[in-house]
Amino acid sequence: MKTGTxxxxxxxxxxxxxxxxxxIYPIVWMVVSSFKPNNMIFSDxxxxxxxxxxxxxITGWRGYAGTTFGKFFANSLFMCAAAIIGNLIACTxxxxxxxxxxxxxxxxxxxxxxxxxxxxxxVTIVPRYILFNTFGWVGTFLPIIVPKxxxxxxxxxxxxxxxxxxxxxxxxxxxIIDGCSKLGVFLRIIVxxxxxALVTTALFTFLWTWDDFFNHLLYLTSPPIFSVSRAxxxxxxxxxxxxxWGGALAMSTLSVIPxxxxxxxxxxxxxxxxxxxxxxx
Amino acid sequence: MSETSGxxxxxxxxxxxxxxxxxxxxGFFVLTLYPMAYSLWLSFTxxxxxxxxxxxxxxxxxxxxxxxxxFGLSEIATATGETMRVDPYYLKALSVTFTYVFTSVxxxxxxxxxxxxxxxxxxxxxxxxxxxxxxxxxxxxxxxxAVLWRKLFEKDGLVNGFLSALGFTDLPxxxxxxxxxxxxxxxxxxxxxxxxxxxxxxxLKQIPEEYYEAASVDGATRVRxxxxxxxxxxxxxxxxxxxxxxxxxxxxxxxxxxxGGGRGGVLNSTLFYTLHxxxxxxxxxxxxxxxxxxxxxxxxxxxxxxxxxxxxxxWVSYGTGE
Numbered sequence: 368m369k370t371g372t373x374x375x376x377x378x379x380x381x382x383x384x385x386x387x388x389x390x391i392y393p394i395v396w397m398v399v400s401s402f403k404p405n406n407m408i409f410s411d412x413x414x415x416x417x418x419x420x421x422x423x424x425i426t427g428w429r430g431y432a433g434t435t436f437g438k439f440f441a442n443s444l445f446m447c448a449a450a451i452i453g454n455l456i457a458c459t460x461x462x463x464x465x466x467x468x469x470x471x472x473x474x475x476x477x478x479x480x481x482x483x484x485x486x487x488x489x490v491t492i493v494p495r496y497i498l499f500n501t502f503g504w505v506g507t508f509l510p511i512i513v514p515k516x517x518x519x520x521x522x523x524x525x526x527x528x529x530x531x532x533x534x535x536x537x538x539x540x541x542x543i544i545d546g547c548s549k550l551g552v553f554l555r556i557i558v559x560x561x562x563x564a565l566v567t568t569a570l571f572t573f574l575w576t577w578d579d580f581f582n583h584l585l586y587l588t589s590p591p592i593f594s595v596s597r598a599x600x601x602x603x604x605x606x607x608x609x610x611x612w613g614g615a616l617a618m619s620t621l622s623v624i625p626x627x628x629x630x631x632x633x634x635x636x637x638x639x640x641x642x643x644x645x646x647x648x
Numbered sequence: 649m650s651e652t653s654g655x656x657x658x659x660x661x662x663x664x665x666x667x668x669x670x671x672x673x674x675g676f677f678v679l680t681l682y683p684m685a686y687s688l689w690l691s692f693t694x695x696x697x698x699x700x701x702x703x704x705x706x707x708x709x710x711x712x713x714x715x716x717x718x719f720g721l722s723e724i725a726t727a728t729g730e731t732m733r734v735d736p737y738y739l740k741a742l743s744v745t746f747t748y749v750f751t752s753v754x755x756x757x758x759x760x761x762x763x764x765x766x767x768x769x770x771x772x773x774x775x776x777x778x779x780x781x782x783x784x785x786x787x788x789x790x791x792x793x794a795v796l797w798r799k800l801f802e803k804d805g806l807v808n809g810f811l812s813a814l815g816f817t818d819l820p821x822x823x824x825x826x827x828x829x830x831x832x833x834x835x836x837x838x839x840x841x842x843x844x845x846x847x848x849x850x851x852l853k854q855i856p857e858e859y860y861e862a863a864s865v866d867g868a869t870r871v872r873x874x875x876x877x878x879x880x881x882x883x884x885x886x887x888x889x890x891x892x893x894x895x896x897x898x899x900x901x902x903x904x905x906x907x908g909g910g911r912g913g914v915l916n917s918t919l920f921y922t923l924h925x926x927x928x929x930x931x932x933x934x935x936x937x938x939x940x941x942x943x944x945x946x947x948x949x950x951x952x953x954x955x956x957x958x959x960x961x962x963w964v965s966y967g968t969g970e
């Protein structure tokens with residue numbers, strides 16, 4: 368009986384591992400191939416390179432139209448940092464009002480927020496583009512960053528509302544009795560206690576801004592302000608031909624490193640975020 | 649009590665909340681409500697971004713431009729009395745997108761549930777395995793992976809490398825063959841089942857062990873247990889995943905854009921709805937038409953969501969499984 372269970376467990380582990388290996392094989396292959404000479408990437412499905420080179424990283428890093436990937440990474444990181452600050456401030460403020468404060472029209476506005484949660488972005492994209500164009504913002508980071516300061520990512524408002532509602536109310540009541548203002552309650556009680564949800568918000572804001580392509584394609588119109596994802600597209604020619612595969616794979620590898628690090632460092636916030644709101648993907 | 653003190657009282661009660669809500673409210677009015685109204689109006693005009701002064705109200709012209717070919721029309725008369733050519737690619741984009749959504753979403757949910765059940769056992773290392781299976785979802789939406797996908801399914805790509813090592817010959821270039829190109833994108837989507845898997849896994853943990861024990865005492869087989877316990881108790885989670893994944897799949901863009909190099913691929917075999925919308929709006933600057941396309945997309949997603957919710961009355965159980 369006992370050995371039977373052990374064998375069954377071993378087989379299950381083996382099966383899960385085999386399937387998992389198959390799942391991540393393409394990504395591992397991408398990383399390994401980025402170190403192969405350009406002419407050996409083709410039709411070499413193996414993982415152990417016959418020759419190792421960093422040539423691809425050198426040619427890929429040169430970037431596009433005189434702008435290097437150093438600049439593209441700096442641009443992406445800057446946008447992500449600004450987006451995170453915007454979402455943390457604006458979404459947490461809105462969530463606090465919805466979760467804790469009493470006001471006229473609360474149910475109405477909450478329903479409106481829930482509707483925007485499901486709304487496909489495409490019905491607003493054309494007028495937003497026209498609007499940002501009249502502001503002279505096309506070709507700058509502003510169309511990517513400013514909406515975050517206006518809490519347009521309703522997902523995070525919802526996530527934070529859910530989290531703040533689960534905090535014990537007695538704490539804010541006690542603070543109010545002690546003479547704390549609503550702002551004081553927000554800053555001294557809600558924000559510190561909501562840290563796990565704030566980390567989740569920051570994490571997903573980073574990933575979505577980092578990986579976003581559609582908005583970057585629309586608004587980041589010249590190489591000096593390209594993001595990493597917009598710059599990777601320049602490896603792919605019209606109709607899809609790629610000339611420098613080695614460089615493309617090398618820069619693709621570099622581009623996924625930040626997401627990777629954050630994922631493994633903050634895994635529990637990931638699972639929390641996905642399981643409570645069904646975020647993306 | 650004077651009237652002013654009533655107003656003061658009202659303000660005192662509500663002002664703080666509305667100050668906290670102010671950024672969101674501003675965003676809602678300026679970046680959601682106004683754009684929606686504007687885009688609805690644009691959808692009835694021939695607005696061209698590069699020449700906005702020539703904008704005219706053309707009634708249902710844009711909508712006829714989309715669906716005209718359904719009625720065998722090649723030209724349509726607009727409200728201004730001019731004739732307009734129909735869009736020869738719109739219905740193709742619609743059918744490509746429907747094929748993509750109706751294949752990738754069910755397959756993704758099946759894969760997610762299967763792996764969730766595999767991981768919902770008393771095993772060591774489940775958090776690690778869960779992380780491994782989530783990695784494709786973590787990275788899958790990026791341009792990097794779309795570029796990689798092109799490489800995998802090219803004539804001399806990784807997949808054909810494997811297949812020829814297994815003895816297959818005369819292998820196609822999957823990505824440029826109109827018969828297979830869309831299926832590489834379906835596969836790319838199914839590969840990213842991680843989020844649904846995590847949600848299923850959380851749902852499976854909620855099902856009490858005793859139900860299965862009682863069922864096996866009564867002699868129910870594993871298959872019977874799956875259909876009589878797991879599926880009914882998991883049905884609210886299935887509903888949630890189904891709706892979210894469907895909405896998400898209709899809006900897929902990056903993968904198709906990269907794989908087709910900014911176009912719809914060979915014979916428009918990967919012309920996703922949003923890609924066609926982008927090409928109309930930002931390559932040809934026909935933003936009135938692009939707005940109309942966006943509203944039809946919203947309508948389609950809305951109707952399908954409503955249908956799923958309506959049918960959920962008889963396949964989703966919110967009971968305790970008694």
